[in-house]
Amino acid sequence: MENNVDMKNKVVCKVARYNNVVNYIVTFFIILTLNFFLPRLMPGDPLQAIYGDDALIAMTPELKAELIQRFALDKPLGEQFVAYLRALFRGDLGYSYYYHAQVVSVVLGYLPWTLLLSGLALVLSTLTGFILGVEAGFRRGQGLDKLLLTTLMLVNGFPDFFVGILFLLLFSVVWGLFPLGGSLTPYASLKGFDLMLDILHHLALPLLTLVVVRCVNIFLLTRSSMVTTLGAGFILTARAKGCKDIRVRYHHAGRHSLLPVVTAAGLHLTHLITGTLFVEVVFSYPGLGSLLYNALMVRDYPVIQGVLLILTAAVLIINLMLDLLYLKVDPRINYAR
Amino acid sequence: MHVDYWQEIREDRLGRIGLYLILLLALLAALAPFLAPYPPEARVGAAFSPPSSRHWLGTNDVGQDIWSCLLYGARTSLVVGCGAGLLAGTISVLVGTSSALVGGFYDSLCMRVVDALLVIPPVLLAILVGAYFKPHLLTLVLLLAAFLWPGGARIIRAEALSLKEKKSVAAARTFGAGSLYIMARHIVPDLGPVWLAVMIQDARRAIFMEAGLSFLGVCDPTLHSWGRMMQQALEFTYLEVWKWWLLPPGLALSLTVAALSFLSFALERILNPRLRGEREDAGH
Secondary structure, eight states: OHHHHHHHHHHHHHHHHHTHHHHHHHHHHHHHHHHHHHHHHSSSOHHHHHHOHHHHHHOOHHHHHHHHHHTTTTSOHHHHHHHHHHHHHTTOOOEETTTTEEHHHHHHHHHHHHHHHHHHHHHHHHHHHHHHHHHHHHTTTSHHHHHHHHHHHHHHTSOHHHHHHHHIIIIIIISOOSOSSOSSOTTOOOOHHHHHHHHHHHHHHHHHHHHHHHHHHHHHHHHHHHHHHHTSHHHHHHHHHTOOHHHIIIIIIIHHHHHHHHHTHHHHHHHHHHHHHHHHHHTTOTTHHHHHHHHHHHTOHHHHHHHHHHHHHHHHHHHHHHHHHHHHHOHHHHHHO | OOOOHHHHHHHSHHHHHHHHHHHHHHHHHHTHHHHOSSOTTSBOSOTTOOOOSSSTTOBOTTOBBHHHHHHHHHHHHHHHHHHHHHHHHHHHHHHHHHHHHHOHHHHHHHHHHHHHHHHSOHHHHHHHHHHHHOOOHHHHHHHHHHHHHHHHHHHHHHHHHHHHTSHHHHHHHHTTOOHHHHIIIIIHHHHHHHHHHHHHHHHHHHHHHHHHHHHTTOSOTTSOOHHHHHHHHHTTTTSTTHHHHTHHHHHHHHHHHHHHHHHHHHHHHHHOHHHHHHHHHHTO
C-alpha cells in the first residue's frame, strides 16, 4: 500500500509539473485579486484603505479628484479592476505618501540588501546542510550523527526571528562583537576594501541566523537520502572497486542524495524568503523585511501591497525556473513526458 | 493502518517529551487566571523592575507583570494552534476525500486551487490580509486556517485514493453505498492517524505564524501574544530587561513549537513503516 501511495504521488507530481505554469498564473491572479479587493471591500472611504491614513492628511481636493480618476473609483468594480491591472503592467505599484515616492522606487531601493542577504544565505545554507547531511548519513547512529540530529532538530523548533534575537543578544549585546543593526556604519564614508569589510561585519549575524535555521531541512533531506543510498548496490560496487571513503561519500552517495535536495529547492527558497523578512526586522537590516515592517507600523498600504506583490512574484518566478531546471537534472521527468 | 498510535507515541522518546510538554503547557494556559498574580493588562508596578518575589519575571516598560503576560500568551498560542489546526485539518479532510472520491473535473479544480495556494508562503498571504483586518483571536484562527489547509488536502487526498481501493469499500459499493456514505463510514475513520498528523503539523505552523504576525505588529495590539511581547522587548535590548522580558516568551514559543515537532516526528515514524526500521536501527 505504501508503494501504491508513492506511485500515485509520483504520478500526481508529474501531472502537477505539466500544469505548473498554469498554476503560477492562477496563483498570481489570486494575489492580484486579493490586492485589488481587500482595500475596496473595507468599510469606509476606499481611498483611505488604498492609501492609508497618512494620505488623507496630505490630500487636497484636486489630488483626490485625480486619484479617483486614476483608480477609476467612480466606475463599476470591473472597470476599476481593469484600470488596476493596466497600472500594474506599466510597472506602477502606486504612490507612498509616507515616503513621498513611487512604491516601485522605494522597493527597488531596499531590494539589493535583501538580495545580498538571501542569496548568500541560500548558497551557504544549502552547502552547510548538504555537507552535514552527507557526513551524518554516512555515520548513521554514531556520536556525530546523533549530536547533529538532536541539535538541528532542536533548532528546527526555534522560529527564525528568535534565533536571530538570540544571536543578537549573545554576539552584539553581551559580547559586543557585531553591530546591533543596519547594513553600514552611518557617516563613516568608507571606500573599497574597508567598505566591504563593514558590509560583511553587518551582514554576518543575519546571515548566520538564516544559515543555521535554513540548513536544517536540507540536512534532514540529505541525511535520510544518504541512509537509503548507502544501502544501494552501486555503493557496494564502488567499495569493491577500492574507491576511497571520501570518494564514495561525495562522488557516489552524496551526488545521488542531491536529488531530493533539488526537488525541495522551491520550498527551501520560499522558506528562505519569508525567513529573511523576519530576520531583517530583528537586525534592522534595511531590506524588504524592514520596509514591510515599517509600512505595517505606519499602515502604508501601497508599500505593504507592493512588497508582498514583488515577493510573491519572486517566489513564482523562482519556482518556474526550478521546474525548468528539474528537466535538466532528472532525466526521468523528461522521459515521462 | 491499524496502529495504536497513542501507545506508539508514548513508546517513542521524543514523542513522549512532546506530549508531556504540550500537556504541561495546556495546564498552565487553562489555569492562567489562577496562576497569574495580576491581570495581564493591569499596570501593577514600576516600569522595568527586575524579577522579585512580587513580580517573578519583573515588569515591562509600562509596568505590566511579565509572568502574567506570559501565561496569557500561552492561552493565545494554544487557542490559535488548536483552532487553526482543527479547522484547517477539517477543511483538508473535506476537500481531500471529496476530490479523491468524486474525481473528474471537481478533483482537478480542487487540486488546481491547492497547487496555486501551495506555491505562495501562507505567511505572506496572512500578512497581506491581516494588515487590513488587524485580526483578533477568532479572525486570526479563520485567517490562518484559510491559508493552511491546502498542504493537508494533498496528503489526505493521496491517502484517500489508496483507501478507496480497499476491498471493504468495493464491498460497500456493491451493497449500494453512495459516495457520501463511503466517505463518512469507510474513508474518514481510516484517515484518523494521517488526519492527526496533518492537524499537528497545521497547529505547529499556526502557532509559528501567529507569533510571526504579532512580531511584525500585524495582529490586534490588545492580543496577549508571545510574538508581540518579543516585538516590544526588542526595542529595549540596550537595557538589562531582555533577560526576563525577551527571552522567556521566545523560549516558551520555541518549546511549544518544538514539542509539536517532536510529536509529528514521532507520528511520522509510526505512520511510515520504512522509517520504523530506521528507528530500531538507530536505537541500539
